[in-house]
Amino acid sequence: MAPYEPEQNTSETGELRAGRRKAARYVVPVAVAGVAAATIGLVPALATSGDPKLPDVTAQELIEKIAASDTERLSGTVKISTDLGLPSFGGDMAGGFAPGGGSGGEDGEGGEGSAADPRSKLMELATGTHTLRVAADGPDKQKLSVLDDAAEYSLIHNGDDVWAYDSKSNEAYHSKSAGKAGDSGKGSGKGSGEKDLPKGVPSTPKELADEALKAVDDTTSVKVDGTAQVAGRDAYRLVIKPKQSGSTVGQITVAVDSETGTPLKFTLTPSGGGSAVVDAGFTKVDFGKPAASTFDFTPPKGAKVTEGDDAKAEEHGFKDGGKEFKGDKDMEGLNDLNVIGEGWTSIAELELPGGQGIPTGGSGDVPPDAQRLLDSLGDKVSGEFGSGTVFKTRLINALITEDGKVYAGAVTKDALVKAADAAK
The missing domain is CATH 3.30.310 (TATA-Binding Protein)
Structure with a gap:
């Protein structure tokens, strides 16, 4: 695929920064938790095929298209794989080292918290390959489900409530979201649920692309490099590369939906070669309004329910081998x-x-x-x-x-x- 244009001239850096700032304002709220960069080695399983014929666009125009995207309603399936060269963080490893992690004992005794606590469960996305189902209907309704062979973990935001449910352990976790009635403003960060949600683990192409665009400056090459088809949608390929030597990042490629401007696929390849470090993309996507029932949740009969305000695990802390790490306090x-x-x-x-x-x-x-x-x-x-x-x-x-x-x-x-x- 021949590129549509030569490498982005550094004189356009100011315009790129402006487009980048706009892009940050239009994050699709698919992952309730802001689930990460964070930081995939998928092969053609991401349903990427074909080189559709599309009108030529410049890198600046494509970044502006991402910034102008107002997609707030969608549903679909995302395949995400991360290959950092680390051991798997699944199971006990993820729970033991993540903030607030650890499987819950009876009533969360010992500060171990709930097995459904999203702060520990979603750390599993940092390694391996995972299939996610995502849905969003504006800023107040989102759902993300991590599918396993014999289990499912779901995180649901519906109005004032945030629920997480782990079918393997039959445990649920509940907290109130930020911006609930009576707060000083939507998204003010004062609701109790906000502190219970993990930060810095992007899980959708949109979230990953927004993080990549923040890095665009004089040290960066940006260009449009052909087209692709992702999840049955025609897309442009935006390629972001470091100009400096010594970086472990080879390039970042973002497939951008030609109609809506929504990133459909994100790939970060290392400078050392080999499979991608991060590769996340839709295999199915629908930009229609999801059914209202998608965001309904009632704990199953017999499920252990942990309330966020009552969880005994220390904020930002974990226990291992009888020694408690105090997180932010120890980092002082x-x-x-x-x-x-x-x-x-x-x-x-x-x-x-x-x-x-x-x-x-x-x-x-x-x-x-x-x-x-x-x-x-x-x-x-x-x-x-x-x-x-x-x-x-x-x-x-x-x-x-x-x-x-x-x-x-x-x-x-x-x-x-x-x-x-x-x-x-």
């Missing part, structure tokens, strides 16, 4: 976050509390499962900065030095070592 010791570089090769630099590197398994401070995960990801490195360990995924890498400095970003191992040497 992280000192002087600094950003090195710009654009796609930006590296976050910070200092761990106590001026020491990560504890080892022999110290007794790291649970065995966590230690095995760290050992499988780490590479020993050295340089002018001294020595340390690079923990790697196919997208995000982090160098932790023996003296407690951390350098992290969507950059290569060599870029992290170079940054640590320069900061010494």
